[in-house]
Amino acid sequence: MAKKGRRRGSDGEQSRALLLSIAAEEFAVYGYHETKISNIVKKAGVSQPTFYLYFKSKEAIFQELVDLFRSDLRELTNQIRLEPDIDEAAVAAQIEESLKQIFRFFDENQNLTRIGFYVSVESIEIKTLMAAQIEENLVFEVEEGYFRQDIDMKIAAESLVGVIERLTFHQLFEGLKRPEELSREVVGFFLYGMLNSRQLTASYS
Amino acid sequence: MAKKGRRRGSDGEQSRALLLSIAAEEFAVYGYHETKISNIVKKAGVSQPTFYLYFKSKEAIFQELVDLFRSDLRELTNQIRLEPDIDEAAVAAQIEESLKQIFRFFDENQNLTRIGFYVSVESIEIKTLMAAQIEENLVFEVEEGYFRQDIDMKIAAESLVGVIERLTFHQLFEGLKRPEELSREVVGFFLYGMLNSRQLTASYS
Amino acid sequence: MAKKGRRRGSDGEQSRALLLSIAAEEFAVYGYHETKISNIVKKAGVSQPTFYLYFKSKEAIFQELVDLFRSDLRELTNQIRLEPDIDEAAVAAQIEESLKQIFRFFDENQNLTRIGFYVSVESIEIKTLMAAQIEENLVFEVEEGYFRQDIDMKIAAESLVGVIERLTFHQLFEGLKRPEELSREVVGFFLYGMLNSRQLTASYS
Amino acid sequence: MAKKGRRRGSDGEQSRALLLSIAAEEFAVYGYHETKISNIVKKAGVSQPTFYLYFKSKEAIFQELVDLFRSDLRELTNQIRLEPDIDEAAVAAQIEESLKQIFRFFDENQNLTRIGFYVSVESIEIKTLMAAQIEENLVFEVEEGYFRQDIDMKIAAESLVGVIERLTFHQLFEGLKRPEELSREVVGFFLYGMLNSRQLTASYS
DNA sequence: CATGAATGAGAATTCATTCAT
DNA sequence: GATGAATGAATTCTCATTCAT
Numbered sequence: 001m002a003k004k005g006r007r008r009g010s011d012g013e014q015s016r017a018l019l020l021s022i023a024a025e026e027f028a029v030y031g032y033h034e035t036k037i038s039n040i041v042k043k044a045g046v047s048q049p050t051f052y053l054y055f056k057s058k059e060a061i062f063q064e065l066v067d068l069f070r071s072d073l074r075e076l077t078n079q080i081r082l083e084p085d086i087d088e089a090a091v092a093a094q095i096e097e098s099l100k101q102i103f104r105f106f107d108e109n110q111n112l113t114r115i116g117f118y119v120s121v122e123s124i125e126i127k128t129l130m131a132a133q134i135e136e137n138l139v140f141e142v143e144e145g146y147f148r149q150d151i152d153m154k155i156a157a158e159s160l161v162g163v164i165e166r167l168t169f170h171q172l173f174e175g176l177k178r179p180e181e182l183s184r185e186v187v188g189f190f191l192y193g194m195l196n197s198r199q200l201t202a203s204y205s
Numbered sequence: 206m207a208k209k210g211r212r213r214g215s216d217g218e219q220s221r222a223l224l225l226s227i228a229a230e231e232f233a234v235y236g237y238h239e240t241k242i243s244n245i246v247k248k249a250g251v252s253q254p255t256f257y258l259y260f261k262s263k264e265a266i267f268q269e270l271v272d273l274f275r276s277d278l279r280e281l282t283n284q285i286r287l288e289p290d291i292d293e294a295a296v297a298a299q300i301e302e303s304l305k306q307i308f309r310f311f312d313e314n315q316n317l318t319r320i321g322f323y324v325s326v327e328s329i330e331i332k333t334l335m336a337a338q339i340e341e342n343l344v345f346e347v348e349e350g351y352f353r354q355d356i357d358m359k360i361a362a363e364s365l366v367g368v369i370e371r372l373t374f375h376q377l378f379e380g381l382k383r384p385e386e387l388s389r390e391v392v393g394f395f396l397y398g399m400l401n402s403r404q405l406t407a408s409y410s
Numbered sequence: 411m412a413k414k415g416r417r418r419g420s421d422g423e424q425s426r427a428l429l430l431s432i433a434a435e436e437f438a439v440y441g442y443h444e445t446k447i448s449n450i451v452k453k454a455g456v457s458q459p460t461f462y463l464y465f466k467s468k469e470a471i472f473q474e475l476v477d478l479f480r481s482d483l484r485e486l487t488n489q490i491r492l493e494p495d496i497d498e499a500a501v502a503a504q505i506e507e508s509l510k511q512i513f514r515f516f517d518e519n520q521n522l523t524r525i526g527f528y529v530s531v532e533s534i535e536i537k538t539l540m541a542a543q544i545e546e547n548l549v550f551e552v553e554e555g556y557f558r559q560d561i562d563m564k565i566a567a568e569s570l571v572g573v574i575e576r577l578t579f580h581q582l583f584e585g586l587k588r589p590e591e592l593s594r595e596v597v598g599f600f601l602y603g604m605l606n607s608r609q610l611t612a613s614y615s
Numbered sequence: 616m617a618k619k620g621r622r623r624g625s626d627g628e629q630s631r632a633l634l635l636s637i638a639a640e641e642f643a644v645y646g647y648h649e650t651k652i653s654n655i656v657k658k659a660g661v662s663q664p665t666f667y668l669y670f671k672s673k674e675a676i677f678q679e680l681v682d683l684f685r686s687d688l689r690e691l692t693n694q695i696r697l698e699p700d701i702d703e704a705a706v707a708a709q710i711e712e713s714l715k716q717i718f719r720f721f722d723e724n725q726n727l728t729r730i731g732f733y734v735s736v737e738s739i740e741i742k743t744l745m746a747a748q749i750e751e752n753l754v755f756e757v758e759e760g761y762f763r764q765d766i767d768m769k770i771a772a773e774s775l776v777g778v779i780e781r782l783t784f785h786q787l788f789e790g791l792k793r794p795e796e797l798s799r800e801v802v803g804f805f806l807y808g809m810l811n812s813r814q815l816t817a818s819y820s
Numbered sequence: 821c822a823t824g825a826a827t828g829a830g831a832a833t834t835c836a837t838t839c840a841t
Numbered sequence: 842g843a844t845g846a847a848t849g850a851a852t853t854c855t856c857a858t859t860c861a862t
Contacts, residue, residue: 012825033238037853047827052854128375148394155382155390158375159368166367167360170333177360185360189353193398220842242836252844254838263836422846443648447832457848462833538785558804565792565800568785569778576777577770580743587770595770599763603808630821652857662823664859673857 016054018044023061028111031119032062062120069109069116070126076105077133081140091146092191099164099183106168107179114173117165127165131157160190221259223249228266233316236324237267267325274314274321275331281310282338296351297396304369304388311373312384319378322370332370336362365395426464428454433471438521441529442472472530479519479526480536486515487543491550501556506597509574513589516578524583527575537575541567570600631669633659638676643726646734647677677735684724684731685741691720692748706761707802714779714798721783722794729788732780742780746772775805 022043026035037058041051055061080098106113117123135157141147163186171177177185227248231240242263246256260266285303311318322328340362346352368391376382382390432453436445447468451461465471490508516523526536545567551557573596581587587595637658641650652673656666670676695713721728732738750772756762778801786792792800 015825036851038851048853049827049855050825053826058853124374127371131371131375148397151394152390155372155376155387156394158371159391159394162367162369162371163364164367165371166332166336166363169329170336170363171360182360185357186364189356189361189364189395189398191398192353193394193396241834253836254844255842257837258842425846446830448830458832459834459848460846463847468832534784537781541781541785558807561804562800565782565786565797566804568781569801569804572777572779572781573774574777576742576746576773576780579739580746580773581770592770595767596774599766599771599774599805599808601808602763603804603806651855663857664824665822667858668821 012054015044015046015050019046019051019054020061020064024065024111024115027062027065027119028114062115065112065115066120066122066126069112070122070129072105072109072112073116073126073130074133076102077130081137091141092187095191096183096187099186100179102164103168103172103179103182107172110173113168117168127161131161134160160186163190220249220251220255224251224256224259225266225269229270229316229320232267232270232324233319267320270317270320271325271327271331274317275327275334277310277314277317278321278331278335279338281307282335285342296346297392300396301388301392304391305384307369308373308377308384308387312377315378318373322373332366336366339365365391368395422464425454425456425460429456429461429464430471430474434475434521434525437472437475437529438524472525475522475525476530476532479522480532480539482515482519482522483526483536483540484543486512487540491547498556501551502597502601505601506593509593509596510589512574513578513582513592517582517589520583523578527578537571541571544570570596573600630659630661630665634661634666634669635676635679639680639726639730642677642680642734643729677730680727680730681735681737681741684727685737685744687720687724687727688731688741688745689748691717692745695752703761706756707806710806711798711802714801715794717779718783718787718794718797722787725788728783732783742776746776749775775801778805 019040023035023040026040026043035058037048037051041048044051055064080101116126120126131154135153138147138153138157142149142153147153167177167182167186171182172179224245228240228245231245231248240263242253242256246253249256260269285306321331325331336359340358343352343358343362347354347358352358372382372387372391376387377384429450433445433450436450436453445468447458447461451458454461461471465474490511527533530536541564545563548557548563548567552559552563557563577587577592577596581592582589634655638650638655641655641658650673652663652666656663659666670679695716731741735741746769750768753762753768753772757764757768762768782792782797782801786797787794
């Protein structure tokens with residue numbers, strides 16, 4: 001794991017990583033205030049000053065985790081771009097694939113996700129950012145004519161984020177559904193709606 | 206409203222209500238830990254012992270607020286039952302109406318909503334409960350044949366809750382949309398999906 | 411001692427004053443860093459939170475003492491103005507009287523003096539201020555023609571402050587000399603110098 | 616200078632000297648407690664253990680600096696002896712020369728002077744010692760009949776130290792006056808006093 | 821000669837809560 | 842019904858110092 005091949009940093013890097021990982025778990029489970037530095041170091045098997053050797057403060061290590069989540073998430077959502085010129089069926093498949101990746105990322109980073117989506121003060125901001133990125137994609141699709149034009153894409157994007165968050169916490173994290181299942185179902189009714197029939201579309205709007 | 210047995214209901218009840226209201230605001234804005242009793246009483250213009258005259262502890266007053274939200278919300282979602290034997294167009298209208306009521310309730314109880322949905326540890330549980338109630342309704346609709354049968358209604362219900370939460374916090378509370386608008390739009394794509402065309406339904410699934 | 415005749419503040423004011431007084435002694439004896447809040451409260455017979463009931467921080471109570479000394483000293487040196495139109499013998503007597511008052515003030519406020527002149531970071535600033543006020547007085551005398559004109563009054567004033575400080579700490583505080591004695595001697599050689607010559611010696615004394 | 620028995624005197628001595636010099640500056644500027652070993656070694660470009668290779672403790676290096684100042688000062692004041700059998704004008708000149716040397720020494724050793732006169736707990740003791748040495752000289756002069764006999768030489772010596780200290784810190788170190796100027800002025804009014812009268816003024820200068 | 825890593829021992833500060841009136 | 846005064850119990854953070862290499 002030692003990032004630097006150099007002589008130095010071998011052991012220290014390890015301690016730091018350990019502390020960071022334990023802290024992530026603690027923050028995720030107990031929240032910011034109920035997480036005690038004394039607990040983290042106890043679990044890491046180091047003394048309290050050691051903690052401050054690697055992190056400036058409790059606030060700092062927390063922020064580092066939040067930032068890590070934020071940037072990883074941004075990177076992920078950024079790379080999810082629908083490729084143009086594909087047919088509609090492919091659009092669905094592609095969206096599904098994107099969702100799957102997102103759910104997987106959350107699944108593999110449960111602690112970080114909990115921190116970034118729940119515990120942190122920036123949670124709202126982070127979700128907003130995610131929604132903005134999704135919206136960008138959606139708007140693009142609208143231009144391509146894939147989506148209905150009477151839907152406010154801001155709302156749609158926000159909604160999708162809401163859906164993702166909720167399912168992540170209550171289905172994915174609780175082990176009720178796997179990423180593939182969730183993405184498939186979400187695409188299912190997000191694209192086609194819940195109604196059984198189609199002719200009514202007209203009656204609404 | 207007089208919960209306490211005191212017949213007087215004059216000054217005491219007033220102080221209690223005032224404290225409760227200020228506490229709601231503080232918890233909503235600052236969260237549990239950043240909310241200080243000392244601050245609440247200062248804003249209420251009473252002394253700290255007075256606080257403990259009416260509430261057993263910080264935890265207790267917080268819990269009271271959470272419980273209040275929880276029961277009010279339950280009551281609200283409970284009363285939202287689709288009436289049977291209506292045609293499809295009416296179903297949409299009815300759902301829209303229900304959503305509107307929910308958004309309105311949140312709008313009129315912002316502090317409580319923030320507490321119950323965000324601040325409290327039970328937030329997940331509360332949302333789960335709400336999802337369960339919604340699911341019940343949906344399942345009923347499915348039986349009536351209104352909705353597609355290939356959708357997991359648990360997922361759908363959870364998703365709806367996710368959507369509601371997100372839009373509540375980021376559209377409603379920020380003053381970007383009104384309850385009527387939100388409910389209309391949500392119904393729009395929840396029922397009919399986002400796709401522009403319909404024939405593809407087959408290609409998917 | 412209760413400043414406010416009101417019902418409130420009776421006991422609290424007392425605790426505050428006690429803490430302040432003990433703190434003064436501690437700071438004077440041990441300096442800023444070696445003085446521990448835990449020690450102050452122990453000596454005052456109160457708990458540590460009680461300290462923070464009356465003082466924002468260790469820094470704050472220290473500053474309060476420094477400020478107290480500074481303003482008291484300023485007031486004292488301010489009121490020391492030589493009256494014009496007096497003859498030389500009277501000038502000497504007047505200066506002696508002023509010095510006596512200053513020495514007395516220091517003697518009666520040993521702790522504060524130690525803090526303001528020794529412990530505080532502002533000690534240099536405080537002495538400079540004192541020198542400036544003394545200089546003002548001296549310059550006035552020069553104009554009246556009492557003093558030699560070839561002396562830099564800034565230097566003279568600074569010197570006088572240096573003398574006062576030194577004698578205060580090493581003669582007065584050690585109980586070797588009393589204010590009257592010190593002021594008399596200081597005037598003696600400050601005005602007439604140390605050289606033996608001089609018939610004028612007689613004019614003084 | 617090589618205090619350590621090490622014959623090499625190469626790198627080790629260099630590190631030691633560097634640390635000592637940096638420490639002097641830090642202690643002079645920040646005082647004992649605000650000076651951090653971590654800071655010293657950072658500025659010296661060595662590790663903390665290296666510091667402890669050369670100095671037993673923070674206290675030890677500080678003491679070393681204080682002792683250095685103390686002995687250098689003692690040496691200096693010791694060598695300042697008025698030669699007997701000189702006339703008055705020569706006495707003044709000689710004293711002036713002595714003062715100049717003292718001011719120069721302080722000027723060239725600002726950090727050490729600050730430490731010995733201000734920062735150290737022994738500052739009072741050091742000044743007292745200096746005063747005692749000066750007193751010795753003065754008493755000698757008195758016996759020779761140069762000085763007035765009605766002055767307490769203890770007081771005079773202490774005063775002179777007070778003056779020197781004050782002017783050193785507030786005139787010399789602030790670059791307002793040079794050693795020559797200060798010594799001249801101090802002699803001026805220390806010997807002849809501040810009063811205007813006096814034909815003797817002429818005899819000086 | 822030198823250091824990366826680690827720590828023992830403490831110090832200030834905060835806050836919910838209670839006692840006596 | 843109300844409060845001024847006080848506190849127990851934590852908790853974060855700092856820093857001189859050392860061990861193993």
